[in-house]
Amino acid sequence: MGTWDVGLFDNDTAADFGGTLDDAAEAERPGLVRDALVRVLDAEDPLDQHLAVEAVAAAALVAAQGPGGRPVTSPYGPDLPVPELPAGLRDLAVRALDRVAAEPSELRELWAETVEYPRWLRGLDRLRRVLAFPAPQPVARSWARIDAWTRRHAPASYALLAPPADPVEVEAAQDAMGVRFPADLLESLACHDGITQWANLLPGQPPMSVAGMLAHWRMCVEIAGDDPDLTQPHGDGEDDEPWWHPQWIPWAQSDGDSQVIDMREGPGRGRLGTASHDETGHFGDGWPSLAVYLTAVADALDQGTEADEMTPYLTPQGELWWDSPGETELNGEPLTPAPAAGGASGRG
Incomplete structure (x- = not known):
């Protein structure tokens, strides 16, 4: 796999994936994005580097359509627009990125041998964070x-x-x-x-x-x-x-x-x-x-x-307190995990 930078489309496999999307009919492009994510989740260990690269590129296209997403402007990405993707692909993309970043993953191992490894990991982390943003309410x-x-x-x-x-x-x-x-x-x-x-x-x-x-x-x-x-x-x-x-x-x-x-x-x-x-x-x-x-x-x-990587708790004084997951006390007093609203999201 020829790679020239840490950008999500800065390698031959991702660039070919972008070309495949351009060659496909517009109605077929969402399916190709989904297939790239599913293949990673269904793959055997160790995860093949080419499958991983396509999944990362697909995740970038999914993230681009959500809150905080950045458009894919790489000259090696698809030239034609990808139609609106189903909301369910966001969770699928998060799971695919987790699989790419976990061991055993050939792509992770290859980057780990380079000085750009921390930068590559930061790119995956940022992409994952964007995919996890909720759709905003008023x-x-x-x-x-x-x-x-x-x-x-x-x-x-x-x-x-x-x-x-x-x-x-x-x-x-x-x-x-x-x-x-x-x-x-x-x-x-x-x-x-x-x-x-x-x-x-x-x-x-x-x-x-x-x-x-x-x-x-x-x-x-x-x-x-x-x-x-x-x-x-x-x-x-x-x-x-x-x-x-x-x-x-x-x-x-x-x-x-x-x-x-x-x-x-x-x-x-x-x-x-x-x-x-x-x-x-x-x-x-x-x-x-x-x-x-x-x-x-x-x-x-x-x-x-x-x-924001913080968990809500309650203090004995009836106060809301945000702290790191797994905390049990504050200044010697117990912290109680904040109760959920019976599983309801209140989004109605």
């Missing part, structure tokens, strides 16, 4: 589910949710920042103007009030100033970011580290990332939008599952 619906769950199971946390933000204050903050807030942030603020005091209410940083968002934004803009070490990306890769950018909206914050919404022009507009107080910004393990993030949080509470 933000108001996600907050209604979070509210209902905390009201029932964590009343101490529910009591800390602030009422809706003042629309006049929201408009003034946008004018001061020179950035228009995305629709999902406006919808979130119309539900809650952050929380009234610090609480571990979300798997990431706790949401701020409009006043808090503006104050944190002003502080970061003032610190960054015109210093190129803080305002310019470090490196020239697609994941290299500055310490701060004035078109980042800090919507959640704790100990100086903020979860920001990127409002720069481009395909990443509206995505969530992290701006740490002592590191550059980072979006590689973020979320495609606030709407997707809050949907995942609501799903995790309703289903008793993880969100």
Whole structure:
């Protein structure tokens, strides 16, 4: 297999797969994508490298059609569009990627012998993460589910949710920042103007009030100033970011580290990332939008599952607490796994 880079289509087998899709009738292309994924799951050990490469390419095409997916723009990928793929292929693609990355896999073994192995693994991890994003619900619906769950199971946390933000204050903050807030942030603020005091209410940083968002934004803009070490990306890769950018909206914050919404022009507009107080910004393990993030949080509470690699628990004081899976105590007191809503997702 001729390989010239770590891109998902940067090898002969993947490029041939793209050509096969172009040669097929439009109605046949979804079936070819599915077949590439199924062949990996049905294969005997060790997994053949060519089957693995086709499955990774197919997973990239599936991911491109979902939340946070990036279009396949490689010149070695298919030139013709792939019709809308069934939603069920997302789970199939995740399972196929897990099979490719597990042992025994010829493709994994080949990459493990190169200096690009960590970069190849990061590409698979990012692709898998995108495939696992839920389809976003309206933000108001996600907050209604979070509210209902905390009201029932964590009343101490529910009591800390602030009422809706003042629309006049929201408009003034946008004018001061020179950035228009995305629709999902406006919808979130119309539900809650952050929380009234610090609480571990979300798997990431706790949401701020409009006043808090503006104050944190002003502080970061003032610190960054015109210093190129803080305002310019470090490196020239697609994941290299500055310490701060004035078109980042800090919507959640704790100990100086903020979860920001990127409002720069481009395909990443509206995505969530992290701006740490002592590191550059980072979006590689973020979320495609606030709407997707809050949907995942609501799903995790309703289903008793993880969100952002964190699990919901309850403290003896009736508080919601997010922590790593498998934790049993906090400061010497027991943590109880948060109860699921009887298997219902609340998505109705």
